[in-house]
Amino acid sequence: MAKRYHSSSNFFFLLSGENPELAVFEFESVLSTLDVQIDIEISPDNRIIDFHFIDPFSKDSALDVVISIIKRTTMAHFCCENLFQVSFSATLPASFEKLTSIFQSTSIRDLTPDLSFSVITKRIGEPVGLFKKQEITQDFSAFLGSKIQEFNFRKVVDLENPDEKFIAILSKHGVWFGKFIFQSLRNEVRLRTSHKRPFFHPSSMNPILQRTMVNLAALKPGEWLLDPFCGTGGALIESSRLGIQSVGVEIDRRMIWGAGQNLVRDHDFNEKTHLIFGDATKLCFKTNSFSAIVTDPPYGTAASTQGLDLIELLKKTFKELYSLLKPGSRVVFAVPSDLDIEDRVAEILKATYKIFFHYVHRSLTRKILVFILQ
Ligand SMILES: C[S@@+](CC[C@H](N)C(=O)[O-])C[C@H]1O[C@@H](n2cnc3c(N)ncnc32)[C@H](O)[C@@H]1O
Numbered sequence: 108m109a110k111r112y113h114s115s116s117n118f119f120f121l122l123s124g125e126n127p128e129l130a131v132f133e134f135e136s137v138l139s140t141l142d143v144q145i146d147i148e149i150s151p152d153n154r155i156i157d158f159h160f161i162d163p164f165s166k167d168s169a170l171d172v173v174i175s176i177i178k179r180t181t182m183a184h185f186c187c188e189n190l191f192q193v194s195f196s197a198t199l200p201a202s203f204e205k206l207t208s209i210f211q212s213t214s215i216r217d218l219t220p221d222l223s224f225s226v227i228t229k230r231i232g233e234p235v236g237l238f239k240k241q242e243i244t245q246d247f248s249a250f251l252g253s254k255i256q257e258f259n260f261r262k263v264v265d266l267e268n269p270d271e272k273f274i275a276i277l278s279k280h281g282v283w284f285g286k287f288i289f290q291s292l293r294n295e296v297r298l299r300t301s302h303k304r305p306f307f308h309p310s311s312m313n314p315i316l317q318r319t320m321v322n323l324a325a326l327k328p329g330e331w332l333l334d335p336f337c338g339t340g341g342a343l344i345e346s347s348r349l350g351i352q353s354v355g356v357e358i359d360r361r362m363i364w365g366a367g368q369n370l371v372r373d374h375d376f377n378e379k380t381h382l383i384f385g386d387a388t389k390l391c392f393k394t395n396s397f398s399a400i401v402t403d404p405p406y407g408t409a410a411s412t413q414g415l416d417l418i419e420l421l422k423k424t425f426k427e428l429y430s431l432l433k434p435g436s437r438v439v440f441a442v443p444s445d446l447d448i449e450d451r452v453a454e455i456l457k458a459t460y461k462i463f464f465h466y467v468h469r470s471l472t473r474k475i476l477v478f479i480l481q
Contacts, residue, residue: 118158118173119192119283121184121276123293124231127153129319129463129475130182136325137179143172150280152232157189170288177289179349181296181319187274187285190215194281199236203250206282215254220261222270226251228277235279243277251275251284301341305372306365308339310410312403316441316465317341318348323477324399324437326351333397333431335387335424338410340366342401343380344373352379354397358386358413388423394430400438406446407471421448425455432456438478441465449476456480 122130131153138145144161160169177186193206200206218224228244228251237243251273252264272287296318301311321342326332328350334342337355339362346353347370357363363384370380383390404421405412412420425438432438438456442448444464453460458478465473 117160117189118169118186118288119189119276119285120156120158120177120186121229121231122154122156123182123184124154126182126463126465129465130180131156132461132463132477133180133182133319133322134176136323137176139325140327141172141176145172150278152278152280154231154278155276155280155283156183157192158186174289177291180291180322181293181315183291184293185274185290186288187283188288189283189285190273192281192283195279199238199279201237203237203247207251207254216258218255218259218262219271220259223263223265223268224252224255224271224273225264225266225269226255226273226275228275230277232278232280238277238279247275247277301339304339305368306339308362308365310403310405310407311339312341312441314341314345317403318345320401320403320439320441320475321345321349321351323439323475324401326399330398331396332399332401333392333428334402335390335400335428336402336404336410337366337382338362338403340369340382342403343370343382346401347373347380354381354383354392356383356385356387356390358384359411360384388420388427390427390431392431395433396431398433398436400428400432400436400440402440404440404442406443417442417446418448418451422451422455425452429456432480434480436480438480439475441473441475444472444474446474449474452476453478 120134122134131149134156146159146161148157173186177183226248228247230238230244256262274285274287276283293315296314299314301307301313324332330351332346332351332353334353334355337343337357340355343353343355343366355366357366363382366382404417406417449460449462456478458480460476460478463475465475467473
């Protein structure tokens with residue numbers, strides 16, 4: 108069993124198990140927008156990210172960075188300050204005592220004495236060995252609580268309204284234990300469903316996926332994004348909320364009116380968002396105007412391709428848009444998983460690409476394509 112000790116400026120994030128590879132790539136894309144040197148380690152199941160600041164950082168600045176990441180990503184659940192971590196390379200330890208033998212020497216001794224606390228344990232992935240027991244989460248929380256009190260006898264447990272929350276994650280790859288810092292805004296984004304906007308259309312994409320796609324474009328606030336098939340404005344709303352400047356193009360007059368309604372009624376509307384009534388295959392912008400394209404092209408019965416075959420429409424669009432993109436830009440879009448388009452677009456954009464499959468319902472799995480230009 109390998110043990111690792113981290114200093115208090117290190118953190119861990121729990122990622123969603125829904126689509127772990129996409130979650131990791133979203134996380135890495137968001138990290139690449141920060142001007143901070145960070146080293147990350149990803150657990151073998153892609154569920155936990157260990158996060159280490161390379162440069163010396165004050166605790167407050169470190170917290171600001173960590174919170175900005177968790178607020179932006181859609182596929183991370185929460186982040187914690189890492190108090191201890193045990194990795195299992197081969198076999199699991201047989202008892203709690205073995206798991207927590209490192210307690211004696213870690214920062215658990217130095218917790219704020221007068222703050223009340225609670226401990227929650229989460230079991231992730233396939234339960235194995237010791238973790239197969241159903242009751243393990245309660246037992247382990249109680250065990251950790253008693254250990255905390257052993258070293259910090261003034262700390263009182265308060266399960267209802269604790270001053271500090273501690274979280275233990277049990278997985279077959281290890282145990283992570285930390286002080287909870289911030290919950291992701293995923294549920295808040297989910298609540299802003301497109302049905303609640305002033306203008307709704309069945310082709311609207313859900314805000315979580317829309318925001319994930321904007322994050323995959325790895326844009327910094329102030330950079331420019333283009334959505335050539337903007338529909339009711341989902342990508343523009345999410346980018347606007349992140350301080351990204353954007354242009355949406357739409358060929359259907361009713362949709363562009365609706366997108367305008369949705370944007371101006373969004374309370375985080377940023378005035379650097381523009382709508383153009385036009386055709387994605389015939390645009391007129393200066394070369395190198397944009398740092399990314401994020402879009403949800405028309406397919407299925409809800410959104411019209413204006414009579415064109417979808418593959419033809421996409422080829423025509425990306426030939427038109429290629430020169431508008433800066434070197435190194437990303438192009439992110441979603442299509443049904445059986446549409447064979449990626450190699451043709453990669454050739455047009457002279458780009459490499461990644462594919463992530465996203466289950467929508469029984470009869471629709473989408474693939475999210477991320478092209479990275481040279
Ligand atoms: C799937 S919808 C976009 C949905 C959008 N992401 C949202 O959340 O509302 C695709 C949109 O592309 C528009 N469209 C189709 N052909 C177009 C073209 N040549 N130029 C611009 N927009 C076009 C359709 O009118 C439709 O509104």
